[in-house]
Amino acid sequence: MNTTYHLNYLEQLEAESIHIFREVAAQFEKPALLFSGGKDSICLVHLAQKAFAPGKIPFPLVHIDTGHNFPEALDFRDAMAASIGATLVVRKVEDTIKQRSLTEPRGKFPSRNWLQTYTLLDTIEEFGFDCCIGGARRDEEKARAKERIFSVRDEFGQWNPKLQRPELWNTYNGKIHKGENVRVFPISNWTELDIWNYIRHEKIDLPSIYFAHERKVIEHEGQLVAISEFVHPDEQDVVMTKRVRYRTVGDMTCTAAVESTADTLDEVINEIISTRISERGETRIDDKVTEAAMEDRKKNGYF
Amino acid sequence: MDLLRFITAGSVDDGKSTLIGRLLYDSKNILIDQLEALEKSTKNRTDGSVDLALLTDGLRAEREQGITIDVAYRYFTTPKRKFIIADAPGHVQYTRNMITGASNASLIIILVDARQGVVEQTRRHSIIASLLRIKHVVVAVNKMDLVDFSQDVYNNIVIDYNEVAAQLGLKNITYIPMSALDGDNIVDASTRMPWYTGKPLLEFLEDVVLDEDVNLTDARFQVQFVIRPQTEELHDYRGYAGRIISGIYKKGEKVTVLPQGIETTISSVEIAGKEVEEAFAPQSAVLQLADDIDISRGDTIVKSTNLPKVSNELEVLLCWLDDKPLMTGNKYLLQHNSRQVRAMIRQVEYKIDVNTLQQQPVEGQVKLNEVVKATIKTAAPMVYDPYDQLSEYGSAILIDETSNSTVAAVLIKS
Numbered sequence: 001m002n003t004t005y006h007l008n009y010l011e012q013l014e015a016e017s018i019h020i021f022r023e024v025a026a027q028f029e030k031p032a033l034l035f036s037g038g039k040d041s042i043c044l045v046h047l048a049q050k051a052f053a054p055g056k057i058p059f060p061l062v063h064i065d066t067g068h069n070f071p072e073a074l075d076f077r078d079a080m081a082a083s084i085g086a087t088l089v090v091r092k093v094e095d096t097i098k099q100r101s102l103t104e105p106r107g108k109f110p111s112r113n114w115l116q117t118y119t120l121l122d123t124i125e126e127f128g129f130d131c132c133i134g135g136a137r138r139d140e141e142k143a144r145a146k147e148r149i150f151s152v153r154d155e156f157g158q159w160n161p162k163l164q165r166p167e168l169w170n171t172y173n174g175k176i177h178k179g180e181n182v183r184v185f186p187i188s189n190w191t192e193l194d195i196w197n198y199i200r201h202e203k204i205d206l207p208s209i210y211f212a213h214e215r216k217v218i219e220h221e222g223q224l225v226a227i228s229e230f231v232h233p234d235e236q237d238v239v240m241t242k243r244v245r246y247r248t249v250g251d252m253t254c255t256a257a258v259e260s261t262a263d264t265l266d267e268v269i270n271e272i273i274s275t276r277i278s279e280r281g282e283t284r285i286d287d288k289v290t291e292a293a294m295e296d297r298k299k300n301g302y303f
Numbered sequence: 304m305d306l307l308r309f310i311t312a313g314s315v316d317d318g319k320s321t322l323i324g325r326l327l328y329d330s331k332n333i334l335i336d337q338l339e340a341l342e343k344s345t346k347n348r349t350d351g352s353v354d355l356a357l358l359t360d361g362l363r364a365e366r367e368q369g370i371t372i373d374v375a376y377r378y379f380t381t382p383k384r385k386f387i388i389a390d391a392p393g394h395v396q397y398t399r400n401m402i403t404g405a406s407n408a409s410l411i412i413i414l415v416d417a418r419q420g421v422v423e424q425t426r427r428h429s430i431i432a433s434l435l436r437i438k439h440v441v442v443a444v445n446k447m448d449l450v451d452f453s454q455d456v457y458n459n460i461v462i463d464y465n466e467v468a469a470q471l472g473l474k475n476i477t478y479i480p481m482s483a484l485d486g487d488n489i490v491d492a493s494t495r496m497p498w499y500t501g502k503p504l505l506e507f508l509e510d511v512v513l514d515e516d517v518n519l520t521d522a523r524f525q526v527q528f529v530i531r532p533q534t535e536e537l538h539d540y541r542g543y544a545g546r547i548i549s550g551i552y553k554k555g556e557k558v559t560v561l562p563q564g565i566e567t568t569i570s571s572v573e574i575a576g577k578e579v580e581e582a583f584a585p586q587s588a589v590l591q592l593a594d595d596i597d598i599s600r601g602d603t604i605v606k607s608t609n610l611p612k613v614s615n616e617l618e619v620l621l622c623w624l625d626d627k628p629l630m631t632g633n634k635y636l637l638q639h640n641s642r643q644v645r646a647m648i649r650q651v652e653y654k655i656d657v658n659t660l661q662q663q664p665v666e667g668q669v670k671l672n673e674v675v676k677a678t679i680k681t682a683a684p685m686v687y688d689p690y691d692q693l694s695e696y697g698s699a700i701l702i703d704e705t706s707n708s709t710v711a712a713v714l715i716k717s
Contacts, residue, residue, distance in 0.1 A: 025528050167709075168700055170640065188376075189378070193380065
C-alpha cells in the first residue's frame with residue numbers, strides 16, 4: 001500500500017464535504033447553514049471552517065428554534081457561533097404559531113417538528129436564502145437514501161423524488177429559477193459512526209447531553225423520555241432517575257434518551273458499535289408513527 | 304481503513320436487491336429496528352421468511368408499485384473498509400440510472416442469473432462499464448442453488464463472459480459463483496461449491512487494491528473558490544481553493560494557469576488553513592501563487608511540464624438523461640467540475656447501440672437513455688484530458704438553461 005499518498009476513509013469523506021461547501025459558496029448568492037447545536041450540524045460547522053480557512057465561513061448559521069430545545073444545546077449553539085465569529089440567525093416556531101395562528105400540537109409529547117417547516121420557509125423568504133445547508137445523512141432513513149447532495153426544492157419547499165436531477169461524478173448543478181431553493185447535504189455519505197469517529201479524531205467539543213448524566217425520565221413504548229416543562233406525564237407514568245445520554249439532539253418532546261454510563265467519547269463510540277438499534281429508531285419518537293413518515297415530511301418542505 | 308464505492312447492476316429478477324440485502328445482513332449492518340420494520344412489511348408473505356430485497360426499497364411509492372425509482376445509496380462497514388453502494392434499478396430508465404450510479408464507482412458487480420447465463424442485459428451493463436472505464440469488474444454468477452451448484456454451468460458462463468469482456472476491452476474481471484438468497488459465497492465460503500477456490504464476495508471487496516486507481520502523475524487542480532479574508536492581518540491573502548483532481552502539488556513548483564497560459568510558482572500549499580509541504584489527489588486544498596494573476600473559478604492550475612488539452616471544439620460521447628430530446632443547434636451549459644461555459648452541439652455523428660456497441664446512423668431525435676457521438680463547440684476554451692486517459696478530468700455534464708435540468712453526461716473523447 002502507498003502510505004505517503006493515501007487517504008483513509010475519514011480523510012476522503014472530509015475532502016468530499018469540503019469540496020461541497022466550496023461549491024455552495026461559489027454557486028449560490030445567499031446560502032445559509034442550518035445549525036441546531038446537534039452533533040451533525042456541529043460537524044458541518046467544523047467542516048465549513050476548514051473549507052474556508054483562513055477566511056471566515058462566508059454565510060450565516062441559521063437555527064429554527066422550536067422552543068422545545070435542550071437548553072444545553074442552545075447554550076452550546078450560542079457559544080460556538082460567538083467563538084468562530086459567525087453570524088447567527090435564530091427564528092422561533094413560537095412566533096410563527098402566533099403570526100400565522102397555527103394550531104399548537106397537543107398531547108403528552110406535543111411535537112412542533114412538523115411546524116418548524118413553516119418557520120423555515122418563512123425564514124428562507126425573509127432573507128432570500130437560495131440554498132440551505134443541512135446535516136442530513138443518507139444512512140439515517142430510507143427516504144434520505146434516495147436524495148441528492150444538491151436537492152432542488154420548488155417554491156413550496158417540496159421535494160419531488162421522481163424529478164431529481166441526475167448527480168454525476170463530483171459535478172453539482174445548483175442552477176435554479178427564482179423562488180426555488182436548494183438544500184445541500186455535505187455529509188450525505190457519512191454514517192453515524194463516521195461522525196463519531198470524526199468528532200474523536202478532530203477533538204470536536206459537543207454539548208454535555210451527548211454524555212451520560214442523571215435525568216428524570218418516564219418510559220414510553222420502550223423509550224426513555226426526559227421530564228421537562230414540555231412533556232406532560234400521566235398519572236400512570238412512573239418518574240425515574242436514570243443515567244442516560246442522547247444519541248441525537250432534537251426537540252425534548254420527540255427525542256428519547258438511552259440508558260448509558262458512557263461519559264467519554266471512547267465509551268460512547270464503543271456503545272454505538274455494540275448497539276443493534278439504528279439512531280433514528282432508538283431516539284426519534286416521530287418516525288415511528290408511519291413507515292413513510294420521513295418521506296411525507298420531506299415532500300412538505302422539511303429538510 | 305479506506306473507502307470503496309461500488310455499483311450493482313442487474314435486471315429485474317436476477318436477485319440484485321437480495322444480494323445487497325444479504326451483504327448488509329450477513330455483515331451485521333442491519334439493525335434490529337430496521338429488521339422489525341422489514342418483518343412488518345413482509346408479514347403477508349405465506350412462507351414467513353423475511354424478504355431481504357425489501358431492505359433496499361425506500362419510498363412508499365416504490366413499495367406500492369413494486370418498483371425502484373432512481374439510485375439509492377447504502378452504507379456498510381467492516382473492520383477493513385467502509386463501503387458505499389450505488390443501487391441502480393434495472394428497468395426502463397436503466398441507462399440513466401446506471402450511468403449516474405456508476406460515475407463515482409470504482410467497482411461494478413454485474414449479476415448473472417446462472418440459469419440464463421450471459422444475456423442481452425449482461426452485455427448492456429458491461430458496455431456501460433466499459434464506456435465509463437470502471438476499474439474493477441465482479442461478475443456475480445447468482446442463483447447457483449437453482450443449477451445444483453454445477454461447476455460446468457459456471458465454467459460455461461465464465462467462457463461466454465470472457466468473450467464479451469475481450470470485445471469490450473474490460474480488464475480486472477473476477478468471477479464469483481454464489482447464491483445471494485442462501486448466502487453462499489457472500490460473506491462465508493460456500494460449502495456447497497468446494498470446487499470454487501476464490502474468495503467469497505465480501506472478502507474480495509475488502510481486499511481489492513484501490514490505491515493504484517488514483518492518478519498521482521498528471522497534476523490537475525481546478526479553482527472552485529477564491530479565499531480573500533481581507534482582514535487586517537490577512538490583508539493581501541489570496542488563496543485558490545479546490546480539490547486536487549489528480550497528481551501532487553508541492554510548494555515551489557512551477558505551474559501554469561489555464562486557459563490563460565500564464566506561468567508562476569506555488570508559494571504555499573494549505574489544507575484546512577494549515578500550511579503543508581505538498582498535497583495530493585483527492586485532497587481539498589488551497590494554493591497560493593507567487594504572482595498576482597487574474598484567476599477565477601473554473602481556471603486550471605497544472606504543472607508546466609505536464610499540460611492538459613485546451614480547446615473549444617470537443618469530440619464527445621453524450622449519454623442523454625432527459626425526457627426532452629437533444630436539440631442540435633440549441634445552446635446548453637457545459638459544466639466541467641466547477642467551470643461552466645456555454646456550448647452548442649454542432650453535429651451528432653452516430654448513435655451507439657448499447658446492446659451491441661455498434662455505430663448506427665441517427666434517425667430523428669436523440670432521446671432519453673441514448674448514447675451518441677457528437678461535436679461540441681464551446682464559447683470559451685475548455686481545459687481537459689480525454690476521458691480515456693484521465694476520467695476525472697474528461698467528464699462533464701450538460702445543463703438545459705431553460706429548465707436548469709442536467710440533461711446529459713459528457714465523456715470527452717478528444
